[in-house]
Structure formats: C-alpha cells, structure tokens
Amino acid sequence: MEIFHLRYFVAVAEELNFSAAARRMHMATSPLSQRIRDLERELDQRLFDRTTHHVTLTPAGEALLPIARDVLERVNSIPWRLREASRVVRSTMFVGIPPGVHPRIREQVTTLAERVGEWCELLTWPGSSKALIAGVCESRLALALARLPINDPVLDVLPVLSEQLGAVVPADRFAGRACVALADLSDLSFVVSPRQIRPTYFELLDREMAERGVKKRIKLTDTGYDGIAEVVSGGMAFYFSILHAESPMHGYAMENTKVLPFADFEPRLETALIWRRDRAAAGDLDKLIEAAREVFADPLHV
Numbered sequence: 001m002e003i004f005h006l007r008y009f010v011a012v013a014e015e016l017n018f019s020a021a022a023r024r025m026h027m028a029t030s031p032l033s034q035r036i037r038d039l040e041r042e043l044d045q046r047l048f049d050r051t052t053h054h055v056t057l058t059p060a061g062e063a064l065l066p067i068a069r070d071v072l073e074r075v076n077s078i079p080w081r082l083r084e085a086s087r088v089v090r091s092t093m094f095v096g097i098p099p100g101v102h103p104r105i106r107e108q109v110t111t112l113a114e115r116v117g118e119w120c121e122l123l124t125w126p127g128s129s130k131a132l133i134a135g136v137c138e139s140r141l142a143l144a145l146a147r148l149p150i151n152d153p154v155l156d157v158l159p160v161l162s163e164q165l166g167a168v169v170p171a172d173r174f175a176g177r178a179c180v181a182l183a184d185l186s187d188l189s190f191v192v193s194p195r196q197i198r199p200t201y202f203e204l205l206d207r208e209m210a211e212r213g214v215k216k217r218i219k220l221t222d223t224g225y226d227g228i229a230e231v232v233s234g235g236m237a238f239y240f241s242i243l244h245a246e247s248p249m250h251g252y253a254m255e256n257t258k259v260l261p262f263a264d265f266e267p268r269l270e271t272a273l274i275w276r277r278d279r280a281a282a283g284d285l286d287k288l289i290e291a292a293r294e295v296f297a298d299p300l301h302v
Contacts, residue, residue: 096132096144147199161271166243189216
C-alpha cells in the first residue's frame with residue numbers, strides 16, 4: 001500500500017463521485033478507479049458500493065476513512081514538525097545602554113544583534129551607568145555599556161570608547177573663545193548632577209577641580225541633563241560634556257550654551273562593554289561574548 005492509495009480513497013470517500021474525485025486529484029477517472037480496486041484487493045475488503053448513479057461507503061470503507069485521514073494528516077504535518085524539531089530556540093537577552101552613547105557604538109550594538117540573531121534576540125535596555133552595572137551584576141542584563149571606572153571584581157570589562165570632554169559654559173560669557181582653561185571657570189559654579197545620572201568619573205573630576213581651585217558647587221536633584229543645561233544657560237555655572245560633534249549629548253544644548261575644549265588638561269570619558277565573568281567562561285553567555293569581542297575589537301577614540 002502506498003500513501004497515494006489513501007489519498008485517492010479519501011478523495012472518493014469525500015466526493016462519493018469518481019469523476020469529481022478524479023478532477024480533484026487532477027487525473028482521469030479510469031486510473032483512479034483502478035487504484036481503488038488495487039487498494040481493495042490489497043486489503044481484501046470492498047470499500048465502496050457502486051451503482052450507475054450512486055457511490056456509497058461500505059462498512060469497511062467507513063471504518064477506513066478516519067484511519068486514512070489520520071495517516072494523511074500525520075504525513076502532511078511532517079515538513080512543519082521537522083522544521084519545529086530542528087529549529088534553533090532563540091533566547092532573549094538585554095544589553096544596557098546609558099544616555100548619550102556615541103552613534104557609532106550604537107551601530108556596533110546593532111551589528112552584534114544581527115550577528116547573534118539566529119539564536120538570540122538581543123534587545124537594548126536604557127539606564128544610568130550605575131543602574132546598568134547593577135543589572136549586569138544581578139544577571140538581569142547580559143551585557144551593558146557603562147562609563148568607567150568600574151571596579152567590581154565579578155565583572156569583565158572591554159573598553160570600547162574614549163571621548164574627549166569639554167566645558168559646557170554660558171555662550172555669552174565666552175563669545176569668540178576657541179577653548180577655555182580651568183582658571184577661566186573659577187568664578188562659576190560646577191554643576192553636581194543628580195546621583196542617579198552622575199557617572200563615577202564625574203565624581204573624580206569634581207575632586208580634581210577642587211584641587212585645581214574650582215570650589216563653587218550647585219547640586220541638583222530630581223532633574224536630568226536638560227536641567228543642567230538650564231542652569232548653565234542662566235550664566236552662573238558650567239558642566240562637562242562630550243566634545244565630539246556626533247555625540248547625542250549635544251541634543252541637550254540650549255540657546256545660551258556652548259561646549260569648549262580645555263587648553264590646560266584633557267578629561268576623557270571612557271566607556272566599556274561589561275558582563276559577568278562567571279557567565280562567560282563556559283557559561284550561558286560564552287557565544288554572545290565571543291561575538292561581542294569580535295564586533296568591538298577596535299575601540300573608538302574621538
């Protein structure tokens with residue numbers, strides 16, 4: 001018995017008309033009748049009662065119909081069942097992204113997501129560096145881009161970005177200036193940003209400026225980078241921001257603010273890709289980390 005015998009049988013049983021069943025199967029009536037006779041001989045059962053005007057199922061035919069339908073359904077399902085059985089299960093993982101990440105680094109995150117897309121859906125998750133570091137330590141995030149320094153011993157750190165910082169100053173007070181020295185800022189207050197958005201490196205800068213004679217401070221709470229720009233625009237304060245023109249941080253600029261490079265020192269904000277060391281060494285992130293090391297092999301220096 002071949003599978004096509006069952007297909008022909010089901011067609012005739014559902015149509016109860018050999019001509020209609022033949023059209024359905026895209027064949028002539030005569031060979032269809034012959035196949036049904038072959039099946040009846042093999043089963044040693046008459047499956048249809050045939051008269052000049054009517055075709056009906058015999059008891060044996062009625063018994064065979066649900067069996068044949070079940071067999072055909074199983075055979076027809078083989079392709080999709082095989083696809084499901086061989087399909088790679090895609091996990092979902094998250095990579096943390098802090099505010100103001102350089103667009104070229106974002107492009108590399110997209111490249112990484114595409115490279116691992118066959119077996120992993122890599123989604124981005126926003127947050128401050130401190131929150132993202134905590135997310136990686138607690139395994140809520142697989143990876144994160146975070147601002148250095150990072151000293152947690154459970155984390156591996158891959159430097160990916162180094163950005164020169166400049167001074168965000170009131171534009172009217174520094175009109176025509178191409179650069180600025182720390183001494184020029186001594187009568188302005190340094191804006192101490194809210195703790196939840198303040199990178200650790202800015203705390204180091206705060207101490208360094210105090211050592212260099214910049215003593216005044218304005219401490220902000222419950223605001224973001226737009227609030228910092230508002231204070232600087234008012235003419236009484238300054239802040240640090242990324243100097244490179246492509247940085248998204250320039251989106252927080254206001255009409256009376258400008259970013260100038262320093263003439264007497266070069267502060268740089270360093271960004272790294274981080275992950276838990278124990279999840280990479282033969283852990284659940286080994287393939288992802290291997291791909292990430294390739295994508296971020298050449299740190300960006302701007």
